[in-house]
Amino acid sequence: MFEALTDRMQGIFKDLRNRGRLGEPEVDAALKEVRLALLEADVNFRVARDFIKRVRERALGVEVSESLTPAQQVLRIVNEELVETLGGEPGRIDWTGEMPAPVLLVGLNGQGKTTSAAKLALTLRKLGQRPLLIACDTFRPAAVLQLVTLGKQIACDVYEEGTTARPVDIAMRGLQWGRDHGHTVAIVDTAGRQQVDEALMAELVELKAMVKPNEVLLVASAMTGQEAVNVAQVFHDQLGLTGLILTQIDGDARGGAALSIRAVTGIPVKFLGVGEKVEPLTAFYPDRLASRILGMGDMLTLIEQTQDMYSQEEAASLQKKLVKGQFTFDDFLKQMQQIRKMGSLQSIIEMIPGLNQLMKRPEMAKALDEKQFKRVEAIILSMTLQERALPSLIDGSRRRRIANGSGTKVQDVNQLLNQFRDMQSMMKQMSKGSVPKHLAKLMR
Amino acid sequence: MMRFFRRSAPPPSEPDTSAAAPAPASVEASLSSTRKGFFGAVRGLFQTQRTLDDAFWDELEERLIQADLGAHTTGDLIEGLQAQHARKPFLDPRDAELALRSELLKLLKSTGDTGLFLPAVADGIAIILVIGVNGVGKTTSIAKLTHYFKDGGRYPILIAGDTFRAAAIDQLKIWGERTDVSVIAQAPGSDPASVVFDGIGAAVGRGADTVLIDTAGRLHTKINLMEELKKVRRVVERRHPGAPHETLLVLDAITGQNGLMQAKSFAHAVGVTGLILSKLDSSAKGGVVFAIAQELKLPIKFIGTGERLEDLSPFDPDEFVQALFA
Numbered sequence: 001m002f003e004a005l006t007d008r009m010q011g012i013f014k015d016l017r018n019r020g021r022l023g024e025p026e027v028d029a030a031l032k033e034v035r036l037a038l039l040e041a042d043v044n045f046r047v048a049r050d051f052i053k054r055v056r057e058r059a060l061g062v063e064v065s066e067s068l069t070p071a072q073q074v075l076r077i078v079n080e081e082l083v084e085t086l087g088g089e090p091g092r093i094d095w096t097g098e099m100p101a102p103v104l105l106v107g108l109n110g111q112g113k114t115t116s117a118a119k120l121a122l123t124l125r126k127l128g129q130r131p132l133l134i135a136c137d138t139f140r141p142a143a144v145l146q147l148v149t150l151g152k153q154i155a156c157d158v159y160e161e162g163t164t165a166r167p168v169d170i171a172m173r174g175l176q177w178g179r180d181h182g183h184t185v186a187i188v189d190t191a192g193r194q195q196v197d198e199a200l201m202a203e204l205v206e207l208k209a210m211v212k213p214n215e216v217l218l219v220a221s222a223m224t225g226q227e228a229v230n231v232a233q234v235f236h237d238q239l240g241l242t243g244l245i246l247t248q249i250d251g252d253a254r255g256g257a258a259l260s261i262r263a264v265t266g267i268p269v270k271f272l273g274v275g276e277k278v279e280p281l282t283a284f285y286p287d288r289l290a291s292r293i294l295g296m297g298d299m300l301t302l303i304e305q306t307q308d309m310y311s312q313e314e315a316a317s318l319q320k321k322l323v324k325g326q327f328t329f330d331d332f333l334k335q336m337q338q339i340r341k342m343g344s345l346q347s348i349i350e351m352i353p354g355l356n357q358l359m360k361r362p363e364m365a366k367a368l369d370e371k372q373f374k375r376v377e378a379i380i381l382s383m384t385l386q387e388r389a390l391p392s393l394i395d396g397s398r399r400r401r402i403a404n405g406s407g408t409k410v411q412d413v414n415q416l417l418n419q420f421r422d423m424q425s426m427m428k429q430m431s432k433g434s435v436p437k438h439l440a441k442l443m444r
Numbered sequence: 445m446m447r448f449f450r451r452s453a454p455p456p457s458e459p460d461t462s463a464a465a466p467a468p469a470s471v472e473a474s475l476s477s478t479r480k481g482f483f484g485a486v487r488g489l490f491q492t493q494r495t496l497d498d499a500f501w502d503e504l505e506e507r508l509i510q511a512d513l514g515a516h517t518t519g520d521l522i523e524g525l526q527a528q529h530a531r532k533p534f535l536d537p538r539d540a541e542l543a544l545r546s547e548l549l550k551l552l553k554s555t556g557d558t559g560l561f562l563p564a565v566a567d568g569i570a571i572i573l574v575i576g577v578n579g580v581g582k583t584t585s586i587a588k589l590t591h592y593f594k595d596g597g598r599y600p601i602l603i604a605g606d607t608f609r610a611a612a613i614d615q616l617k618i619w620g621e622r623t624d625v626s627v628i629a630q631a632p633g634s635d636p637a638s639v640v641f642d643g644i645g646a647a648v649g650r651g652a653d654t655v656l657i658d659t660a661g662r663l664h665t666k667i668n669l670m671e672e673l674k675k676v677r678r679v680v681e682r683r684h685p686g687a688p689h690e691t692l693l694v695l696d697a698i699t700g701q702n703g704l705m706q707a708k709s710f711a712h713a714v715g716v717t718g719l720i721l722s723k724l725d726s727s728a729k730g731g732v733v734f735a736i737a738q739e740l741k742l743p744i745k746f747i748g749t750g751e752r753l754e755d756l757s758p759f760d761p762d763e764f765v766q767a768l769f770a
Contacts, residue, residue: 039515042700045506109723109751110579110696139751141618142611149610194726221579225512225700227728248578251663253702276578276608276661 022070027059030074034294041254041293044229047263055081079290085263086286091243091270093124093185094214100132100178100186102171102213105245106204106235109192112247113219114143116273116281117189118150120245123271123280124185125156132183134174135160136167136207137191147189154278157183167191168207175211188213195234208239216241217270220257221248228257229264236265245281247273254293327424329388333380378406379416391417494537496529504544511731514701517738521547545765551734552761555743558718559758562654562689565598569648571655571680571687575673575714576694577706578661581722583612585694585748586656587619588756593654594623601652603643604629605636605676606660616658623753626650636660636672637679644683657688664709677714692745694720695732703732707740718745721759725750 038048095101105113121131137143144160151158159174178186193200249272271281321327382405403410508518534540562570574582593600606612613629620627628643647655662669693716744759
């Protein structure tokens with residue numbers, strides 16, 4: 001696993017003593033690390049090269065700041081450039097014009113078009129639209145049934161004609177059906193295809209010409225490698241893409257493909273696809289993706305993801321606590337109790353690149369086992385409310401009392417307190433975008 | 445337990461069928477777009493009157509990274525070539541090309557055997573578990589393997605272990621119909637481990653000699669889902685000690701560096717005996733397999749080159765690199 005970028009950068013700048021401007025050797029050394037991070041994130045080679053060139057121009061000659069370390073300064077410029085490139089408009093679907101407004105989903109095989117179609121329907125319904133799903137993948141076995149099944153799950157109409165009719169005819173008749181039934185948007189799912197397959201691309205070009213969609217969205221997985229650019233370019237050249245849905249963002253792929261696609265074709269990321277369940281698409285925030293591409297995790301999205309397990313107030317206060325390092329034992333207890341039911345802490349950990357490696361270590365697996373839970377739960381329940389809120393209060397005699405009360409040993413209490421302190425510190429640091437060195441080591 | 449299939453040669457019990465013969469040709473053909481794209485450019489790099497200067501190495505680095513070999517593997521390869529060049533300079537760019545081919549081949553061959561290790565039909569049922577993240581082509585690959593095994597004289601049965609994805613069971617059943625092979629399934633939403641446990645029993649009862657188990661796609665970062673997969677594997681082993689005989693991880697050729705993470709995670713969780721590199725008919729070069737070979741010593745056992753039943757070829761490292769440089 002990779003040491004956090006910030007740690008690598010600190011190493012480069014630690015000997016920088018001279019005040020004044022950031023010099024070439026240091027900036028170049030730092031940017032070498034940044035370039036490596038981008039390539040590790042699957043950012044296209046040429047996009048990375050051009051990006052580094054731009055950042056270099058900005059970074060050289062910048063005054064060494066009083067408040068930021070040189071590493072932080074360079075990283076800040078990198079971050080700003082990334083965010084600017086990724087673009088800032090919120091993802092929107094153009095549903096103006098004749099109804100139902102057609103939205104075409106296209107892309108390679110297995111990227112999540114069908115799942116995204118259903119998610120998009122849900123998203124649009126929440127915005128007051130009346131979506132219709134049209135099943136134009138007549139090739140993949142049971143693809144139509146898949147869309148029909150998803151449609152039923154979300155109570156959304158699906159227009160389909162099985163697999164014998166031509167996709168373009170299904171689409172046209174589907175649009176008519178949508179008109180007759182008062183739908184305002186029609187989401188057309190198509191078969192996955194390789195952009196190098198000329199016949200299949202021609203089919204799609206014909207489909208687009210007939211359907212005249214308001215939006216042509218490329219659905220691509222966050223784990224796509226260097227080829228992302230070529231794929232997007234061909235789809236864009238032939239169809240005129242209006243946006244990208246980046247899927248499987250809940251994995252640990254850094255998602256550099258999105259940067260490449262945006263940089264080369266100008267296509268904006270409109271939505272993110274998170275998870276296999278049919279839930280609304282997630283809004284795209286360039287700063288979060290930037291942080292992720294650099295390998296620095298995505299704390300904000302993670303916190304957001306846990307919000308559906310708590311009320312709004314609880315979520316807001318939890319967020320504040322995490323950021324301020326005020327996460328208490330009561331919070332921890334609540335989290336642990338959630339784990340048995342929903343694996344919430346797991347899902348937080350899973351989504352932090354590097355931290356999910358931590359989960360695989362035997363001591364973590366032990367921590368998640370039932371007996372351990374009961375022991376930890378007992379320890380916390382033996383604490384007073386005051387002790388749970390302020391663990392620093394817990395001195396030797398209190399530890400003995402807690403150990404007796406919970407039927408554990410003082411070593412167990414000590415271990416829990418140490419682990420908890422480490423976790424608090426890690427969560428606080430991660431919200432700032434860096435991981436303390438001794439903890440970063442755990443992630444390898 | 446005997447090694448049953450060797451590389452691209454047809455299994456000994458069966459005369460040379462038409463299915464086995466086209467395999468090398470289809471690899472060649474399907475890889476042609478790949479070849480024209482990347483290695484075509486690489487060959488260009490080596491063929492023009494180039495001196496092996498900085499610009500040459502930079503361009504080579506670009507090509508290798510664009511092929512998804514990753515910065516780390518690319519760095520190692522180029523350093524190796526440069527060291528060779530320093531010790532005994534390549535007189536001709538073509539010598540450098542040969543050296544590169546040799547290194548790539550060495551990486552692929554360092555993984556050990558690319559054949560399938562299955563019990564011979566007479567020695568009992570062979571069980572293959574197919575795993576991977578979402579959308580990589582597990583179900584389609586199983587259909588192709590079914591076709592492959594049938595052509596090789598085996599009697600396969602499929603187990604629909606993906607009880608989660610909408611219409612996944614139906615998808616596998618359609619392939620079953622197309623290949624005239626039974627599919628054992630329960631209701632959607634059933635516990636996968638139970639389906640697999642019962643399914644193996646049923647397959648044995650029906651006289652199958654090969655069982656292919658489809659599983660739900662899952663991101664390797666989802667702890668609950670990986671635990672579920674571990675349970676499925678345990679259950680296979682409990683039901684039939686020694687099984688699964690092969691655990692094949694399907695990897696989409698277009699995957700970037702995350703492919704290495706996937707391979708590591710799945711290998712760590714349930715053990716992987718080989719890879720199926722799918723969708724090589726795309727413009728993707730699948731270069732992450734070199735990193736996987738280098739770090740995990742995982743062999744590619746098959747490559748997928750399209751959506752038809754015939755579009756599966758046993759992996760042959762020589763053939764693979766040869767076709768790329770031809």
